[in-house]
Amino acid sequence: MTTEHKKAKETRTVNKLRRPKKRPLVGIIMGSKSDWETMEHAAKTLEELGVPHEVRVLSAHRTPDQLFEYASTAEHRGLEVIIAAAGGAAHLAGVTAAKTILPVLGVPIESASLKGLDSLLSTVQMPGGIPVGTLAIGKPGAINAALFATAILGTKHHEFREAIRKYRASQAENVLNASDLGGGSSASAKAAKF
Numbered sequence: 407m408t409t410e411h412k413k414a415k416e417t418r419t420v421n422k423l424r425r426p427k428k429r430p431l432v433g434i435i436m437g438s439k440s441d442w443e444t445m446e447h448a449a450k451t452l453e454e455l456g457v458p459h460e461v462r463v464l465s466a467h468r469t470p471d472q473l474f475e476y477a478s479t480a481e482h483r484g485l486e487v488i489i490a491a492a493g494g495a496a497h498l499a500g501v502t503a504a505k506t507i508l509p510v511l512g513v514p515i516e517s518a519s520l521k522g523l524d525s526l527l528s529t530v531q532m533p534g535g536i537p538v539g540t541l542a543i544g545k546p547g548a549i550n551a552a553l554f555a556t557a558i559l560g561t562k563h564h565e566f567r568e569a570i571r572k573y574r575a576s577q578a579e580n581v582l583n584a585s586d587l588g589g590g591s592s593a594s595a596k597a598a599k600f
C-alpha cells in the first residue's frame with residue numbers, strides 16, 4: 407500500500423469513528439488528519455459543553471468536490487455553525503463560507519515553516535461579502551472556536567447559553583484555585599483574597 411493510500415484509509419477511519427449519535431449542530435472540518443491534534447481541543451470543548459457535533463477531514467485543495475458537497479448541504483442537514491481549520495495556504499474556511507450562508511469560524515493551524523502566520527493570513531483576509539470569523543492560531547483558536555460556536559447556538563438554544571455560563575464560572579474558579587501554590591507565602595495569601 408502506498409503512503410497516499412494509507413493516508414486516505416486513515417482519514418476514512420477518522421471520519422467513520424467520529425459519527426455523532428445526536429443530530430449535529432456544529433460541523434468541525436479540517437484540511438488534514440495532521441490537524442486533529444489541534445482540533446481535538448475544539449471537539450473536547452464542544453463535548454464538555456454538551457454540543458452535538460460531527461468531525462470530517464476535507465480539503466479545499468485535495469477534495470474540492472467533496473468540500474463543495476459538504477458545505478452546500480450543511481444547512482439542509484441541520485448544521486448551524488461550521489468550524490473550519492487548515493494550515494499553510496489555508497483556503498478551507500473561505501471556500502466553505504463561499505458555499506454556505508451558515509456562520510463559518512476559521513482556525514489557522516500552526517504550520518511548520520511559518521508558524522501559522524501563513525494559515526492566519528490566508529484564513530482572515532477574506533474579501534468583503536464572504537466573512538470568516540477567524541480565531542487565534544492553534545490550540546487557543548480551536549478552543550475559542552468551539553466556545554464561539556456555542557455562543558452562536560446560545561442565541562437560539564437557551565441550554566447552550568447556560569452551558570457557557572457554567573464553563574466561565576468553573577474556569578474562573580480554576581484560576582482562583584491556582585493562586586494556592588502550596589507555599590503559604592504572603593503573595594499567594596494576597597492573591598487568594600481577590
Ligand code: RP5
Nearest residue numbers: 437438440441492493494515
Ligand atoms: C493543509 O495542509 C492542512 O490543513 C494541513 O494543516 C497542512 C498539511 O497537511 P498534511 O501534509 O499534513 O496532510 O491543507
